[in-house]
Amino acid sequence: MSEPDLPNRRRPVNLTISEGVVALARAYTDNLSATTERLLWEFVQQEQRASLEHRRSANACAEGWNTVDTVLGSLFDEHSSL
Numbered sequence: 001m002s003e004p005d006l007p008n009r010r011r012p013v014n015l016t017i018s019e020g021v022v023a024l025a026r027a028y029t030d031n032l033s034a035t036t037e038r039l040l041w042e043f044v045q046q047e048q049r050a051s052l053e054h055r056r057s058a059n060a061c062a063e064g065w066n067t068v069d070t071v072l073g074s075l076f077d078e079h080s081s082l
Helices: 019-026 032-072
Strands: none
Touching (some): 019 032
16 A cells, blocks of 8 residues: 555654664664654554455355355244244
């Protein structure tokens, strides 16, 4: 996925990050804000994909059970309390 189609307005936010992690990260980037934003965006994409896959899996399961119900009927049809 590409960058989000969101407003590019930047604003300061408060994050609490370990000083040690920040010190180590500075060895690899001179722009912690951009790096953090990119990593957060990658995280959001990963979670969106996982959520979509979960919904697809749940829908496939429901379709499967609907097929079983159509072919065999409900397991409780013969045991109605009415």
